[in-house]
Amino acid sequence: MFSFSDQIFLLLSFVFFIIGGVAILLVVYKNDQIKDLKDTITKMNRSFNELDEQAKLIVKTDLELNKAQEELDNRLNGLDALQKASRLISTTLDENEIFHRLNQSLMIDLNFEKNIVLIYDENKKLQPKVNLGFIQEEVNEILSRFSKDANLHKSLKEGLSFSSVSSTKQRREDILHIFQIEHFVLSPILTQNGIIGIIFLGNLTETSPVTIGDEEVVSILANQIGQSLENARLFEQVFRSSQALEAKVQDRTKELAQALEDVQIVSKTKSDFISAVSHELRTPLTSIKGYASILMSDKLGVVPDAVKLRLEKINQHSDNLVKMINDLLDIARIESGRQEMHFVRCNLKEIFDNIHDLLTPQLNSKNIQWALEIDPKATEVPVDRQQLERVIINLVGNAVKFVPSTKGTITIKTKLNDDQMVEIQVIDNGIGIEEKETHRLFEEFYRVENAINQNVKGTGLGLSLAKKIVEAHKGKIWVTSKVGSGTTFHFTVPLEHTEKVIS
Amino acid sequence: MATKIGIGFSQHLDSEIAARDAAFESKTNLNSDRIDIALVFATIHYNPKKIASVLNKVLNETKIIGCSTAGIILSHAIQTRGIGVLTMASDEMKFGAGAIPNINHQNMRDAGAAFARNCVFNLGNHKRQGFILFMDGSLQNTTFFIHGIQEVLGNVFPIMGTGSCDNFHFSQNYQIYNETLLRNSAVGIIMGGQVTMGIGTRHGLKPLGKPRIIDQSQGNIIRTIDGKKASNIYDEYFGQEAQSMRLRQMGQIACYYPLGIFLEHKQEYLIRNAVDFLSDGSIVCQGDIPSGSEVHIMIGSRDGARQAALEATQTALSHLGGKPPRLILILESLTRLKLLGRSAFQEIQRMKEILPAQTPIFGIYGHGEIIPVQSVEDQTQKTYFQNESITVIALT
Numbered sequence: 001m002f003s004f005s006d007q008i009f010l011l012l013s014f015v016f017f018i019i020g021g022v023a024i025l026l027v028v029y030k031n032d033q034i035k036d037l038k039d040t041i042t043k044m045n046r047s048f049n050e051l052d053e054q055a056k057l058i059v060k061t062d063l064e065l066n067k068a069q070e071e072l073d074n075r076l077n078g079l080d081a082l083q084k085a086s087r088l089i090s091t092t093l094d095e096n097e098i099f100h101r102l103n104q105s106l107m108i109d110l111n112f113e114k115n116i117v118l119i120y121d122e123n124k125k126l127q128p129k130v131n132l133g134f135i136q137e138e139v140n141e142i143l144s145r146f147s148k149d150a151n152l153h154k155s156l157k158e159g160l161s162f163s164s165v166s167s168t169k170q171r172r173e174d175i176l177h178i179f180q181i182e183h184f185v186l187s188p189i190l191t192q193n194g195i196i197g198i199i200f201l202g203n204l205t206e207t208s209p210v211t212i213g214d215e216e217v218v219s220i221l222a223n224q225i226g227q228s229l230e231n232a233r234l235f236e237q238v239f240r241s242s243q244a245l246e247a248k249v250q251d252r253t254k255e256l257a258q259a260l261e262d263v264q265i266v267s268k269t270k271s272d273f274i275s276a277v278s279h280e281l282r283t284p285l286t287s288i289k290g291y292a293s294i295l296m297s298d299k300l301g302v303v304p305d306a307v308k309l310r311l312e313k314i315n316q317h318s319d320n321l322v323k324m325i326n327d328l329l330d331i332a333r334i335e336s337g338r339q340e341m342h343f344v345r346c347n348l349k350e351i352f353d354n355i356h357d358l359l360t361p362q363l364n365s366k367n368i369q370w371a372l373e374i375d376p377k378a379t380e381v382p383v384d385r386q387q388l389e390r391v392i393i394n395l396v397g398n399a400v401k402f403v404p405s406t407k408g409t410i411t412i413k414t415k416l417n418d419d420q421m422v423e424i425q426v427i428d429n430g431i432g433i434e435e436k437e438t439h440r441l442f443e444e445f446y447r448v449e450n451a452i453n454q455n456v457k458g459t460g461l462g463l464s465l466a467k468k469i470v471e472a473h474k475g476k477i478w479v480t481s482k483v484g485s486g487t488t489f490h491f492t493v494p495l496e497h498t499e500k501v502i503s
Numbered sequence: 504m505a506t507k508i509g510i511g512f513s514q515h516l517d518s519e520i521a522a523r524d525a526a527f528e529s530k531t532n533l534n535s536d537r538i539d540i541a542l543v544f545a546t547i548h549y550n551p552k553k554i555a556s557v558l559n560k561v562l563n564e565t566k567i568i569g570c571s572t573a574g575i576i577l578s579h580a581i582q583t584r585g586i587g588v589l590t591m592a593s594d595e596m597k598f599g600a601g602a603i604p605n606i607n608h609q610n611m612r613d614a615g616a617a618f619a620r621n622c623v624f625n626l627g628n629h630k631r632q633g634f635i636l637f638m639d640g641s642l643q644n645t646t647f648f649i650h651g652i653q654e655v656l657g658n659v660f661p662i663m664g665t666g667s668c669d670n671f672h673f674s675q676n677y678q679i680y681n682e683t684l685l686r687n688s689a690v691g692i693i694m695g696g697q698v699t700m701g702i703g704t705r706h707g708l709k710p711l712g713k714p715r716i717i718d719q720s721q722g723n724i725i726r727t728i729d730g731k732k733a734s735n736i737y738d739e740y741f742g743q744e745a746q747s748m749r750l751r752q753m754g755q756i757a758c759y760y761p762l763g764i765f766l767e768h769k770q771e772y773l774i775r776n777a778v779d780f781l782s783d784g785s786i787v788c789q790g791d792i793p794s795g796s797e798v799h800i801m802i803g804s805r806d807g808a809r810q811a812a813l814e815a816t817q818t819a820l821s822h823l824g825g826k827p828p829r830l831i832l833i834l835e836s837l838t839r840l841k842l843l844g845r846s847a848f849q850e851i852q853r854m855k856e857i858l859p860a861q862t863p864i865f866g867i868y869g870h871g872e873i874i875p876v877q878s879v880e881d882q883t884q885k886t887y888f889q890n891e892s893i894t895v896i897a898l899t
Contacts, residue, residue: 048713052712055713055740055800056739059740059741059760059800060742062802063744063759063760069844070844073844073845076845104516
């Protein structure tokens with residue numbers, strides 16, 4: 001049997017064995033757990049790392065998107081500003097106002113920190129027209145440095161724009177040297193006649209870099225400025241020309257008005273003179289005619305034939321002289337308005353028939369055919385019958401004078417024109433008048449140079465008187481003619497008269 | 504009189520005329536004989552000395568605080584050029600304005616405390632409701648300055664602000680206090696009296712990729728991440744692109760892919776823009792970075808940014824107890840303006856959909872925001888320096 005101590009030993013051994021076994025079991029179990037935990041941590045780390053890799057991808061994509069969004073925003077802002085600036089400067093034709101508006105628009109909308117617009121003056125020197133953000137000393141420095149850079153000048157004249165994003169390093173440094181601004185757009189302002197100035201816009205900080213979009217917008221704006229300035233200058237030129245022209249027109253109008261006044265005075269003086277002289281001439285002429293008649297009537301003794309012949313000449317010339325004086329008096333009266341017209345609605349056919357009766361001896365003597373064509377739409381006109389008959393008699397008398405001895409024709413024709421004027425034509429197939437003389441036919445004392453006129457006496461007042469009478473009827477008179485074919489005298493009288501018409 | 508609000512804006516090219524026009528328009532819209540406070544934001548296109556002088560005269564020498572900005576938010580537009588003036592007159596609301604110059608030459612914490620005490624003194628014995636400040640956006644690591652303010656106002660007191668900016672020039676920042684032009688400074692107002700402030704703040708950015716640990720940092724500089732130099736994080740994600748972006752377009756990295764620090768129990772990540780890369784591979788941020796923080800690359804989208812604006816507005820309105828807002832003040836990051844681009848105004852339109860019609864909106868694009876971040880557990884808010892966020896302040 002086992003002693004007590006052995007029993008204790010066995011018991012303890014058994015207990016240790018059990019504890020050891022349990023411990024071994026626990027260690028094995030914990031090891032499994034630790035392994036699981038480690039696996040989990042490894043998995044988690046891997047997941048985190050994978051997550052981080054995904055995050056990096058997201059960041060890179062997001063960065064690209066943000067850049068694109070920023071560029072898009074810049075473009076849209078630029079286009080908005082450009083549209084506003086264009087609208088502002090294209091709605092004025094005043095050069096100073098264009099710069100004033102640019103001042104506002106450039107600063108607020110284009111959102112550049114520093115802007116300057118330089119325009120060449122008459123002496124080809126650049127002058128600042130818009131300056132935002134530069135002090136005067138800086139502007140002077142810019143002008144001085146810019147004037148020394150011939151290469152930049154040349155490139156700008158060729159229409160090239162420059163910016164801190166697209167220019168070569170050398171060019172960037174040149175422009176930085178001139179303007180002292182690192183982020184910029186520099187563009188020429190061009191017109192059809194070439195460069196007229198430059199526009200420079202810039203930002204001082206890295207946080208507001210210039211983009212290609214900015215360069216495009218500024219180039220377009222520069223073109224718009226050039227266009228607007230050109231328009232303003234053209235308008236200024238036109239405006240000045242029109243002002244000069246208007247001043248000239250006013251001067252000429254004054255001169256013409258003065259001349260007209262002078263002419264009217266002269267004309268009135270002439271009419272008054274003719275009237276006075278005519279009156280003074282008519283009285284002694286009447287006496288001369290009277291005495292000649294007495295002498296010819298043999299009441300004072302028989303007058304020899306030779307004397308009688310001379311007396312008849314005196315009588316005849318006196319008659320001519322009286323007629324001329326009467327014509328002159330009539331012209332003077334009509335010109336001065338002293339000759340009152342008595343408008344009566346008359347039948348044209350009656351007037352023409354009456355004249356035909358009156359002139360039948362002359363017509364028959366030359367075997368002239370008489371024809372009448374009256375427009376049925378205008379058979380009656382309000383006229384001073386006596387005066388109108390004088391006109392027609394005068395025109396027909398002339399026609400009789402110039403138609404050939406055989407196959408002569410005179411046609412009286414009327415027609416109603418669209419302007420409600422009745423046109424009366426006296427048409428003959430006479431010798432005709434050269435065109436150069438038709439313009440002077442209605443002048444007083446003017447007689448056409450031709451063989452017939454050299455043999456037939458006349459005063460040169462008949463057509464002038466006819467013109468005055470027609471004009472007193474508010475009508476016009478003119479002539480059309482072809483040498484060798486005949487002449488047509490036209491005159492018009494209104495179908496209706498605004499003045500009082502006696503029915 | 505209750506509370507009257509007037510907003511004026513001008514884009515005139517001449518600094519003095521623009522300041523005068525904006526101030527007159529604001530005064531006209533205020534329609535009050537008295538002006539209690541004026542907020543002025545001006546883009547860098549204007550001469551600050553000239554505008555400060557003109558504004559002081561036109562606004563009846565009232566208290567003026569303001570700063571330079573990259574853009575002004577208005578009800579009808581977002582303007583990247585101009586001067587905006589907000590004037591307020593109220594029997595119910597009280598304002599304590601103050602300024603602290605040359606912060607960069609002082610102990611930050613002490614400067615923050617002095618600044619807050621100055622504003623509290625000017626507010627007088629009125630109940631404090633909220634603090635709005637504008638500080639130089641080029642100052643780095645302003646966390647201690649905020650701590651100084653919190654020493655005076657308390658850790659849960661709502662402090663909101665933004666950094667004055669000059670559209671990434673980092674040279675033309677300024678602040679305006681009355682007719683004085685300041686640099687490296689902060690200006691602000693404590694609002695008090697019978698006013699309810701609803702504050703909502705969001706950034707809308709989402710974490711991307713695996714979490715990493717900032718194992719060495721010093722203030723606003725991250726030395727190493729996951730045992731490697733900090734800049735490796737950008738190298739890994741952007742490859743060759745990172746190098747060129749570092750050289751040329753820092754703003755773009757900051758804008759689109761900032762760093763996000765996970766905050767326990769907070770609704771959103773704390774955002775840090777990388778404002779510089781040092782030669783040893785360290786990343787310089789605008790705000791402090793606690794060592795041991797979990798950090799992610801963050802990614803934003805236009806839709807996310809708009810949604811954030813909407814949610815910030817909803818949060819701000821939810822704190823008004825159903826009352827309609829009299830004014831909406833917006834403090835927004837300049838990087839969001841860059842991110843949203845042409846569609847920036849769409850977020851204002853989204854906000855207007857849930858605002859009562861005709862609610863006046865006035866805001867600023869700044870560089871670095873100071874915001875109260877709400878806890879998801881207990882509704883308490885703690886002030887943090889933040890980037891890429893929008894803060895909507897609804898006043899009623």
